[in-house]
Amino acid sequence: MESxxxxxxxxxxxxxxxxxxxxxxxxxxxxxxERDLPFSGKRPxxxxxxxEICDDPQFWPPVVRDYVGDLANDTAEWAxxxxxxxxxxxxxxxxxxxxxRGFDAFGxxxxxxxxxxxATARPLIVEGSNEPELDSEVFRRSGEAGEGERxxxxxxxxxxxxxxAAAALAYGHAVIAQSPIDVNLAKQxxxxxxxxxxxxxRIVIDPYTGALGYGFEYTYSVMERIRLAALAGDxxxxxxxxxxxxxxxxxxxxxxxxxxxxxxxxxxxxxxxAYAAVVAGASIVCVRHPLTVARLKxxxxx
Amino acid sequence: xxxxxxxIEHGRTGLDARMQALAGxxxxxxxAYALPVAYAVTGIAVRDANGAREAYRQxxxxxxxxxxxxxxxEGGVASPYTGFIADAVLRRLGYTLVDGSVTGLGxxxxxxxxxxxxxxxxREMQEKYLLTFLAGGVVEALSGxxxxxxxxxxxxxxxxxxxxxxxxADILARVAMMFGGVQPGDVHxxxxxxxxxxxxxxxxxxxLTDEETAFVDALRVLGIPILxxxxxxxxxxxxxxxxxxxxxxxxxxxxxxxxxxxxxIPMACSPAFEGKSIRKEEMYVEFGGGRTPAFELLRMRxxxxxxxxxVTVVGPDLDDVRTGSALPLAIxxxxxxxxxxxxxxxxxxxxxxxxxxxxxxxxxxxxRDLIWVRLSKEAVAKGVRIRDIGTLxxxxxxxxxxxxxxxxxxxxxxxxxxxxxxxxxxxxxxxRRDERISGMKDEDVETFxxxxxxQTFAPNHVCVITPERPALCGAITWLDARVAHDIAPAGAxxxxxxxxxxxALYGEFVGVNRFVKKASHGEVDRVSLYSMIENPMxxxxxxxxxxAIVPEVNGILVVSRDFAGETPLxxxxxxxxxxxxxxxxxxxxxxxxxxxxxxxxxxxxxxxIMRVVWMPSSLKEELGDRLRERLxxxxxxxxxxxIADEVSAPTIEDLVLFLERVKHPALxxxxxx
Numbered sequence: 001m002e003s004x005x006x007x008x009x010x011x012x013x014x015x016x017x018x019x020x021x022x023x024x025x026x027x028x029x030x031x032x033x034e035r036d037l038p039f040s041g042k043r044p045x046x047x048x049x050x051x052e053i054c055d056d057p058q059f060w061p062p063v064v065r066d067y068v069g070d071l072a073n074d075t076a077e078w079a080x081x082x083x084x085x086x087x088x089x090x091x092x093x094x095x096x097x098x099x100x101r102g103f104d105a106f107g108x109x110x111x112x113x114x115x116x117x118x119a120t121a122r123p124l125i126v127e128g129s130n131e132p133e134l135d136s137e138v139f140r141r142s143g144e145a146g147e148g149e150r151x152x153x154x155x156x157x158x159x160x161x162x163x164x165a166a167a168a169l170a171y172g173h174a175v176i177a178q179s180p181i182d183v184n185l186a187k188q189x190x191x192x193x194x195x196x197x198x199x200x201x202r203i204v205i206d207p208y209t210g211a212l213g214y215g216f217e218y219t220y221s222v223m224e225r226i227r228l229a230a231l232a233g234d235x236x237x238x239x240x241x242x243x244x245x246x247x248x249x250x251x252x253x254x255x256x257x258x259x260x261x262x263x264x265x266x267x268x269x270x271x272x273x274a275y276a277a278v279v280a281g282a283s284i285v286c287v288r289h290p291l292t293v294a295r296l297k298x299x300x301x302x
Numbered sequence: 303x304x305x306x307x308x309x310i311e312h313g314r315t316g317l318d319a320r321m322q323a324l325a326g327x328x329x330x331x332x333x334a335y336a337l338p339v340a341y342a343v344t345g346i347a348v349r350d351a352n353g354a355r356e357a358y359r360q361x362x363x364x365x366x367x368x369x370x371x372x373x374x375x376e377g378g379v380a381s382p383y384t385g386f387i388a389d390a391v392l393r394r395l396g397y398t399l400v401d402g403s404v405t406g407l408g409x410x411x412x413x414x415x416x417x418x419x420x421x422x423x424x425r426e427m428q429e430k431y432l433l434t435f436l437a438g439g440v441v442e443a444l445s446g447x448x449x450x451x452x453x454x455x456x457x458x459x460x461x462x463x464x465x466x467x468x469x470x471a472d473i474l475a476r477v478a479m480m481f482g483g484v485q486p487g488d489v490h491x492x493x494x495x496x497x498x499x500x501x502x503x504x505x506x507x508x509x510l511t512d513e514e515t516a517f518v519d520a521l522r523v524l525g526i527p528i529l530x531x532x533x534x535x536x537x538x539x540x541x542x543x544x545x546x547x548x549x550x551x552x553x554x555x556x557x558x559x560x561x562x563x564x565x566x567i568p569m570a571c572s573p574a575f576e577g578k579s580i581r582k583e584e585m586y587v588e589f590g591g592g593r594t595p596a597f598e599l600l601r602m603r604x605x606x607x608x609x610x611x612x613v614t615v616v617g618p619d620l621d622d623v624r625t626g627s628a629l630p631l632a633i634x635x636x637x638x639x640x641x642x643x644x645x646x647x648x649x650x651x652x653x654x655x656x657x658x659x660x661x662x663x664x665x666x667x668x669x670r671d672l673i674w675v676r677l678s679k680e681a682v683a684k685g686v687r688i689r690d691i692g693t694l695x696x697x698x699x700x701x702x703x704x705x706x707x708x709x710x711x712x713x714x715x716x717x718x719x720x721x722x723x724x725x726x727x728x729x730x731x732x733x734r735r736d737e738r739i740s741g742m743k744d745e746d747v748e749t750f751x752x753x754x755x756x757q758t759f760a761p762n763h764v765c766v767i768t769p770e771r772p773a774l775c776g777a778i779t780w781l782d783a784r785v786a787h788d789i790a791p792a793g794a795x796x797x798x799x800x801x802x803x804x805x806a807l808y809g810e811f812v813g814v815n816r817f818v819k820k821a822s823h824g825e826v827d828r829v830s831l832y833s834m835i836e837n838p839m840x841x842x843x844x845x846x847x848x849x850a851i852v853p854e855v856n857g858i859l860v861v862s863r864d865f866a867g868e869t870p871l872x873x874x875x876x877x878x879x880x881x882x883x884x885x886x887x888x889x890x891x892x893x894x895x896x897x898x899x900x901x902x903x904x905x906x907x908x909x910x911i912m913r914v915v916w917m918p919s920s921l922k923e924e925l926g927d928r929l930r931e932r933l934x935x936x937x938x939x940x941x942x943x944x945i946a947d948e949v950s951a952p953t954i955e956d957l958v959l960f961l962e963r964v965k966h967p968a969l970x971x972x973x974x975x
Contacts, residue, residue: 136398136403144394197482233824234823
């Protein structure tokens with residue numbers, strides 16, 4: 001019977017490569033492998049928390065900038081602190097510099113990727129550009145700079161997945177496949193990636209989310225449906241999930257909080273949304289406020 | 303024997319002899335793939351002459367393997383030539399191929415008679431986003447003509463001799479291994495990758511030695527067409543061509559198309575908008591949906607009758623109508639393509655639904671002459687006009703069916719008189735399409751087809767399409783689904799092996815159940831194809847008709863989408879539709895196509911057509927003679943008159959009286975409930 005065969009488990013995706021695996025990370029992770037709904041069966045080995053950083057802080061939430069201070073101006077130090085000071089399992093590097101008008105500093109993309117890889121020994125998630133026209137060059141540079149390190153590259157979407165897929169294929173990385181809160185579009189994108197040649201054990205689904213109280217419930221249902229479909233045998237949805245509730249830091253409750261409460265409000269909102277995403281089945285949650293990392297780790301280990 | 307074949311034979315003999323005489327160590331610099339062609343074809347990592355001979359033997363004396371080994375024995379080349387391209391550089395090149403920033407690969411070899419003609423070819427290759435490799439006298443000729451060469455210009459000079467063109471083959475072999483997951487030694491996947499992914503062609507000029515001729519000819523094994531643009535090669539499998547035609551021909555032969563992704567219309571267009579609807583309050587104008595005549599028709603036309611990309615609007619456009627109006631609409635799409643077939647028409651026509659829904663401010667339901675289209679106030683305020691629907695369709699059709707459609711033109715007619723005239727013709731086309739399937743029986747085939755096109759609206763709905771049961775939207779027959787699967791093997795129509803039969807009368811099959819369970823994401827375990835009570839098929843929202851049980855008379859009524867009045871159940875079509883759609887199984891109610899009513903398998907488990915007690919007169923009229931024939935064949939020619947309609951039985955009380963008066967057989971059948 002099919003019920004207990006391999007196909008009904010979520011595929012394992014490996015992130016990061018240790019020296020023995022051809023990279024330079026001190027640790028690598030295998031996410032996925034679940035055979036049940038979250039928390040109903042065997043608990044996953046570990047749930048991972050990524051701290052997001054960026055290479056141009058002018059495009060970063062003020063509440064985080066205020067907290068990290070000068071670190072924001074030194075991407076490598078920020079990455080080092082993410083691991084050593086804040087205790088993140090992974091670092092997610094966002095190339096916000098590509099948001100600058102007329103961006104063409106592609107050399108800096110490779111250099112920053114290398115610096116961040118040197119500064120942290122944890123596996124790295126790399127977010128490409130915000131402009132489709134820049135995608136090709138940005139993914140190629142960062143993918144090449146991270147060759148052998150099994151990066152998790154983001155983000156593939158239905159109408160812009162080729163560049164990130166090409167970088168994953170060329171340099172041996174995994175891909176985040178993001179769809180707008182829709183189980184069928186998630187599946188369609190995974191099929192497109194498969195047809196491009198990306199192996200299914202190198203895809204992580206990002207079902208996309210808003211903040212808790214701002215539509216998170218839709219994401220929750222879609223995550224549940226993705227997981228149910230996967231457990232019922234749909235191989236094109238049998239991938240682990242990642243969630244990045246980035247909107248939580250710019251919602252009204254945070255923006256309009258009294259200055260003294262703003263940080264606590266931001267961390268609370270980010271924490272509860274990320275925690276809910278874990279409950280819905282995310283293997284990795286990505287947050288931006290350093291204090292949220294510790295809070296999540298305590299909650300997840302407790 | 304013709305001259306080309308003679309040259310190839312001479313070349314083969316020469317290469318063969320040199321292979322036997324080869325000696326010493328062999329290696330290319332900076333690669334993990336040894337001698338890549340030999341490695342990909344045989345799995346042998348060649349290091350020296352003996353290894354080379356073994357690989358050559360195992361490859362069945364493949365001349366590409368021979369040329370590669372011989373080239374590895376020679377020294378490198380000086381700048382500006384690249385010679386063998388290192389893995390690191392190749393990864394970047396391969397990246398652009400997967401990425402789509404390069405559409406295909408070309409190799410130019412030999413010495414052109416006219417440098418300017420060669421320069422023109424290169425310019426065209428650049429314009430078409432092709433990555434071009436150059437080997438032989440063509441490099442000098444181009445430099446002389448002032449053409450800039452190098453990776454940045456997508457013109458890569460491999461070497462001064464045409465024989466250096468062998469690096470083109472080692473590039474293809476490595477791209478297949480790096481990006482295509484092709485394992486060394488797996489010739490089958492290598493050839494598959496070369497044929498489908500690495501779309502390449504060769505343009506040959508004159509001045510090749512016999513050995514070089516033999517090498518170029520050997521590239522054909524990778525599915526690469528050889529276009530000879532001068533040089534006087536005759537015979538063999540090479541295609542003689544004027545230089546000016548070379549690039550276009552090469553692209554046509556390999557199906558390389560430059561696609562424009564941005565559609566020049568003033569609204570966003572993406573699958574993300576597919577599931578949203580435009581409510582009455584948000585609507586600026588609508589077409590069809592019962593208010594006005596409207597239809598869509600896609601037809602194949604000879605290429606010369608189509609002006610690609612042309613959109614024509616006949617009749618009033620939106621500037622002439624007020625908010626909330628309804629206009630008639632004919633969407634006439636003409637397509638042409640070398641690989642287009644008339645059989646594909648209905649399948650591609652059905653995609654009009656999907657594409658119009660991609661528009662941020664456009665909405666479409668149903669199909670054929672039942673369509674209902676809306677444009678939102680917001681979209682119209684941003685400048686969207688009727689013409690934009692045509693532009694959207696023309697772009698999407700070409701982008702989604704690049705292998706089948708080379709040219710599209712769209713005509714949108716909003717003039718009532720003209721639409722009504724064309725409607726007659728369109729209905730004839732629909733009828734002809736329906737006829738092709740008539741006569742086929744479910745027991746004649748081993749495979750049914752699924753349709754999950756509507757899962758964006760009804761995520762767990764699965765249509766199972768059999769020869770005797772078309773999709774419930776009426777737009778896809780079993781033949782259409784088979785064709786759709788041909789066109790898009792990963793698409794919404796998948797083969798469903800029937801498997802073992804569980805129940806012949808109810809139409810339950812092991813294979814169908816297995817498929818539906820998976821495709822419905824585990825929601826539906828069992829489906830009876832011929833029953834509306836036991837595990838009926840789910841419905842999306844596109845059904846042409848609804849069949850519903852009328853308990854009071856032990857019968858079934860069928861109401862079609864175009865009937866706006868109330869049925870004897872006290873509900874209109876749209877009220878009923880609201881109860882049964884969305885991908886659920888609703889025993890006692892089912893969404894069906896009109897043609898299914900005429901099928902031998904029509905709700906066979908509930909005694910089929912004999913149970914039908916009521917239909918709107920429009921549906922009865924439309925089925926007309928075909929229904930009479932069907933009833934006569936069943937031995938009940940008088941049943942036609944016994945089926946009530948909205949005039950003879952508007953309410954349930956009237957229906958009871960009517961059926962008793964005509965002695966409808968349903969009254970005395972076994973109880974349905």
